Amino acid sequence: MTSYTTEIIDDGKMLINMGPQHPSTHGVINFLVETDGEVIDRAIPEIGYLHRGIEKIGEMVPYPGFMPYTDRVDYLAAMFANESYAMAVEKLLGLELPRRARYLRVIACELNRLASHLVGTGCMPMDLGAFTPFTHWVRERETANDLTEELCGARLTYNYLRIGGVSQDLPVGFDKRLLQYLDHIEPIIPEFNRLITGNEIFVKRLANVVPVTGEEAIAYGLVGPNLRASGVDWDLRRDLPYSAYGEMDFEVPIGKGVRGVVGDCYDRFVVRIEEMTQSIRILRQAVEGLPEGELTCKVPKKIKPPAGTDAFARTESARGELGCYLLADGTDKPARVRFRTGSFAAMCIIEDKSPGLMIADLVAFIASIDVVAPEIDR
Amino acid sequence: MDAVVIHENLKARFGDRIGSLTVDNPDPFIVVDRSALKEIGTFLKDEPGYEFDFLENLTGLDLGDKFVSVYHLLSYKHRHSLVLRVELSKDQPTAPSVSEVWPAANWHEREQYDLLGITYTGHPDLRRIMLPEDWVGHPLRKDYEQPKGYHGISHERANVLDGFKALDDRDHPLPVVAPSKPEADGEQ
Numbered sequence: 001m002t003s004y005t006t007e008i009i010d011d012g013k014m015l016i017n018m019g020p021q022h023p024s025t026h027g028v029i030n031f032l033v034e035t036d037g038e039v040i041d042r043a044i045p046e047i048g049y050l051h052r053g054i055e056k057i058g059e060m061v062p063y064p065g066f067m068p069y070t071d072r073v074d075y076l077a078a079m080f081a082n083e084s085y086a087m088a089v090e091k092l093l094g095l096e097l098p099r100r101a102r103y104l105r106v107i108a109c110e111l112n113r114l115a116s117h118l119v120g121t122g123c124m125p126m127d128l129g130a131f132t133p134f135t136h137w138v139r140e141r142e143t144a145n146d147l148t149e150e151l152c153g154a155r156l157t158y159n160y161l162r163i164g165g166v167s168q169d170l171p172v173g174f175d176k177r178l179l180q181y182l183d184h185i186e187p188i189i190p191e192f193n194r195l196i197t198g199n200e201i202f203v204k205r206l207a208n209v210v211p212v213t214g215e216e217a218i219a220y221g222l223v224g225p226n227l228r229a230s231g232v233d234w235d236l237r238r239d240l241p242y243s244a245y246g247e248m249d250f251e252v253p254i255g256k257g258v259r260g261v262v263g264d265c266y267d268r269f270v271v272r273i274e275e276m277t278q279s280i281r282i283l284r285q286a287v288e289g290l291p292e293g294e295l296t297c298k299v300p301k302k303i304k305p306p307a308g309t310d311a312f313a314r315t316e317s318a319r320g321e322l323g324c325y326l327l328a329d330g331t332d333k334p335a336r337v338r339f340r341t342g343s344f345a346a347m348c349i350i351e352d353k354s355p356g357l358m359i360a361d362l363v364a365f366i367a368s369i370d371v372v373a374p375e376i377d378r
Numbered sequence: 379m380d381a382v383v384i385h386e387n388l389k390a391r392f393g394d395r396i397g398s399l400t401v402d403n404p405d406p407f408i409v410v411d412r413s414a415l416k417e418i419g420t421f422l423k424d425e426p427g428y429e430f431d432f433l434e435n436l437t438g439l440d441l442g443d444k445f446v447s448v449y450h451l452l453s454y455k456h457r458h459s460l461v462l463r464v465e466l467s468k469d470q471p472t473a474p475s476v477s478e479v480w481p482a483a484n485w486h487e488r489e490q491y492d493l494l495g496i497t498y499t500g501h502p503d504l505r506r507i508m509l510p511e512d513w514v515g516h517p518l519r520k521d522y523e524q525p526k527g528y529h530g531i532s533h534e535r536a537n538v539l540d541g542f543k544a545l546d547d548r549d550h551p552l553p554v555v556a557p558s559k560p561e562a563d564g565e566q
Binding site for chain 1: 506
């Protein structure tokens with residue numbers, strides 16, 4: 001975490017700070033940009049401004065008490081951090097979840113993924129100068145937030161999941177309202193596509209811009225929509241199913257280079273739009289097939305996993321694989337907590353992809369990988 | 379491929395630079411010698427049948443008497459995963475950098491260096507990533523003592539409960555039974 005003042009370096013090149021307060025950095029991130037006019041020689045991401053020491057906090061609180069903190073890993077998709085933490089503890093304890101709890105987790109997570117992608121795909125045109133799509137998506141997201149508020153009392157930091165299950169059942173009439181919302185939002189996606197996805201100016205800003213090949217994406221550890229946009233057909237929900245995803249029927253959209261080459265910024269946008277349709281599909285199945293049963297399995301009163309055991313659990317978050325690593329030392333607090341997040345991985349590719357880019361393309365690139373600053377810094 | 383099979387195959391190829399396999403754990407892990415880490419990593423990444431192309435996670439651990447660097451590998455092609463561990467000394471935790479094998483390791487190693495003080499030799503740009511460059515110490519170490527402040531910004535805040543305690547400790551405490559309380563009826 002360094003910041004420098006703007007200065008002229010040799011050959012008339014300039015070293016400028018893009019951030020930490022910059023509208024297109026989605027939070028507090030700094031890019032040290034070495035430019036020659038409009039062309040970037042190098043852009044070095046400097047992170048850490050939002051480092052809150054979540055991993056350190058995790059070592060200080062007992063296992064169940066850490067759940068509200070995991071919400072703060074990624075405030076746009078808090079349910080997934082909840083889930084990966086819960087899954088890591090369940091793996092340490094060897095717990096088997098009741099079927100209803102797994103379905104409720106799917107409902108909560110997919111609703112959250114929908115809300116997160118609404119922000120992601122809404123912010124991206126906004127970064128490029130189109131403000132209207134964002135206002136439309138935020139309006140739709142309000143209803144999604146209202147629904148999660150009904151479900152768990154919170155709109156962003158849910159704390160809904162528990163070790164061994166979920167905290168509460170669906171409120172009365174929730175399934176009806178959720179299906180109503182899905183019926184409402186499904187026809188809006190094609191409308192949104194007419195408004196922005198097919199917009200010629202928008203396409204020209206994104207197509208063929210900063211293509212990331214499949215090999216690069218794997219090597220740099222890109223995950224989730226960013227990985228799939230590069231043509232890698234991989235989704236944890238389908239390929240290493242957890243929770244109740246094994247019982248769901250859905251497709252995994254991958255980048256096809258519809259308007260440019262595979263893995264360009266436009267693909268990353270389109271994949272997210274298509275994923276929203278799939279989330280709606282999963283939500284319908286989960287609500288309609290919701291089984292009866294318990295909300296939590298039998299969890300020991302004092303959670304003390306055996307000393308020396310460790311576990312790594314992964315979930316497919318809205319920003320890709322979110323992994324939680326836990327090391328137990330025999331007490332009621334973990335000896336080490338670690339979150340491996342999609343945004344952190346996505347940031348480290350920027351420096352190597354930046355030489356030769358235009359400044360405006362860097363903005364498009366940052367917007368297209370959909371990073372959330374607290375998830376980078378934790 | 380199962381961790382037991384991988385362990386046997388690695389043992390046959392790398393000999394005693396491959397340590398023990400622990401299966402009595404939610405994720406079985408293999409301890410490898412740190413001098414062979416890069417070689418083993420390259421082998422696991424490129425060899426057909428293994429192809430661990432994705433470095434999922436890289437974690438440092440402070441176990442008190444030693445440091446450990448943990449590598450979670452995943453293969454997209456074969457859908458199997460593997461955990462490697464490298465044990466490092468307490469005084470000078472140094473591990474070879476695997477950022478040439480998996481570029482994703484670059485930032486992960488910087489983070490472990492920053493928060494745990496593990497040095498990754500051969501890393502292209504090993505400097506702090508989360509904390510300011512003039513920060514003293516590595517916060518995730520077990521013997522880390524939190525400083526009182528940073529550049530005059532205190533890390534400590536008054537406890538709000540102390541304000542309430544001060545109310546109780548006043549010279550003239552509030553009357554314990556208020557006249558309106560039901561149990562005071564008839565007496566006052």
